[in-house]
Every structure is written in C-alpha cells, then in structure tokens.
Amino acid sequence: LAKTTQPISMDSYEGQEVNITCSHNNIATNDYITWYQQFPSQGPRFIIQGYKTKVTNEVASLFIPADRKSSTLSLPRVSLSDTAVYYCLVGDGGSQGNLIFGKGTKLSVKP
Amino acid sequence: EPEVTQTPSHQVTQMGQEVILRCVPISNHLYFYWYRQILGQKVEFLVSFYNNEISEKSEIFDDQFSVERPDGSNFTLKIRSTKLEDSAMYFCASSYTQANYGYTFGSGTRLTVV
Numbered sequence: 642l643a644k645t646t647q648p649i650s651m652d653s654y655e656g657q658e659v660n661i662t663c664s665h666n667n668i669a670t671n672d673y674i675t676w677y678q679q680f681p682s683q684g685p686r687f688i689i690q691g692y693k694t695k696v697t698n699e700v701a702s703l704f705i706p707a708d709r710k711s712s713t714l715s716l717p718r719v720s721l722s723d724t725a726v727y728y729c730l731v732g733d734g735g736s737q738g739n740l741i742f743g744k745g746t747k748l749s750v751k752p
Numbered sequence: 753e754p755e756v757t758q759t760p761s762h763q764v765t766q767m768g769q770e771v772i773l774r775c776v777p778i779s780n781h782l783y784f785y786w787y788r789q790i791l792g793q794k795v796e797f798l799v800s801f802y803n804n805e806i807s808e809k810s811e812i813f814d815d816q817f818s819v820e821r822p823d824g825s826n827f828t829l830k831i832r833s834t835k836l837e838d839s840a841m842y843f844c845a846s847s848y849t850q851a852n853y854g855y856t857f858g859s860g861t862r863l864t865v866v
Binding site: 682685743744 | 756787794795796797841843845854855856857858859860862
C-alpha cells in the first residue's frame with residue numbers, strides 16, 4: 642500500500658471549512674483514496690472514497706488532482722462534533738482487508 | 753443504517769485468562785476483520801476472514817489468537833492466555849467485498865488485562 646503523509650493536527654472554529662491534505666507520491670494506478678473518521682473510543686468510520694477529480698457526498702468532498710499524488714478532504718462548515726482523527730488510506734483492496742492506518746490528522750474544532 | 757455490533761463494550765480479565773470478544777457483522781457482508789488499537793497508538797490489522805477461513809493475518813495474530821464464525825451470524829475473537837500487552841480496544845469490521853475500502857467498524861471492546 643502506498644505510504645501517506647498528512648498533518649498530525651489541525652485546529653478550526655465552528656462554521657469554517659476545513660481542508661486536510663494527504664500526500665501519496667507513490668500511489669499506484671489501481672489505488673483508490675479513502676478517508677476514515679474516528680471519534681475517541683469508537684471504531685473508524687468510512688467517510689469518502691475516490692479515484693480522481695472530485696467526489697462529494699453528504700458529509701464531505703474529496704479533491705484529487707490529475708497526478709493523484711495528493712488528495713484533499715474538505716469538510717464544509719464544521720461543528721464541534723467534527724472533532725476527531727481523520728485518516729487517509731491508499732490502496733486497491735487487493736490485500737484482502739489489511740488496511741494500514743497511519744497516525745491520522747487530529748482535528749480540533751473550537752467554539 | 754446497518755451496524756456492526758460488538759459485545760461486551762468493556763472487559764476486564766486477569767492475566768493468563770481466556771477471553772472471547774463477540775461481533776455481529778452486517779448481515780449481507782461477506783468479509784470480516786478484527787483490528788486493535790492500543791491506547792494512543794495506531795489502529796492495527798489483526799486478521800481477515802472469508803468463506804469460513806482466515807484469508808490474511810498480521811504478525812500480531814499469533815497462536816494465542818483465534819477467530820470463529822460459529823453460527824453464521826456471530827464472529828468471535830478468542831485470546832487464549834491474555835497478557836498485559838493485550839490491553840487495547842478491539843474493533844470488528846465487515847465489508848461486502850474485499851475491493852471496497854468502505855468497511856463498517858463496530859464501536860469496539862475495551863479489553864483491560866490486569
């Protein structure tokens with residue numbers, strides 16, 4: 642699986658848009674980019690997945706440039722409840738479930 | 753929204769005792785997993801299970817660990833002789849396909865070995 646690099650932590654205020662960028666310079670052709678969210682003492686929760694360009698769902702948007710060497714998770718108008726750790730994962734799923742979680746980005750949303 | 757259910761939410765056990773952690777995956781999912789997270793550390797893969805057999809396991813998943821799907825709905829993780837370093841949150845997850853990274857995780861079982 643491709644190695645990913647993302648900021649260790651980010652601070653934001655309620656109502657702001659938050660963008661978390663993940664670098665994955667050695668992403669392979671078959672790899673997808675997936676983001677998970679984890680609240681304290683809970684299991685990771687799938688947020689969004691994409692391959693290229695832009696993907697949007699009810700929770701977030703995922704922007705992927707043409708070279709796919711990075712991706713940006715965008716959370717519109719965050720609230721206190723968005724305080725969590727956000728993980729960027731890259732892979733094709735061919736490893737039969739061996740998701741490799743890094744340290745993630747700890748997002749703290751303040752009032 | 754379908755959920756993965758784990759029981760118990762918290763288990764305290766004495767070192768050397770056997771523990772069984774239980775999970776009910778989403779009913780139409782075919783792939784099942786166990787992960788663990790030691791306090792303050794990364795989420796780590798333990799094992800994946802498909803078609804009633806282990807499909808992949810990590811170095812953590814040694815002979816002290818075993819998994820079973822005894823009745824077609826439950827998925828269990830057994831630790832035969834617990835050690836202090838087994839203290840962690842254990843998460844069960846399931847997915848419909850192995851190619852889809854959109855796994856559904858349970859809320860976890862906090863295992864404390866004393």
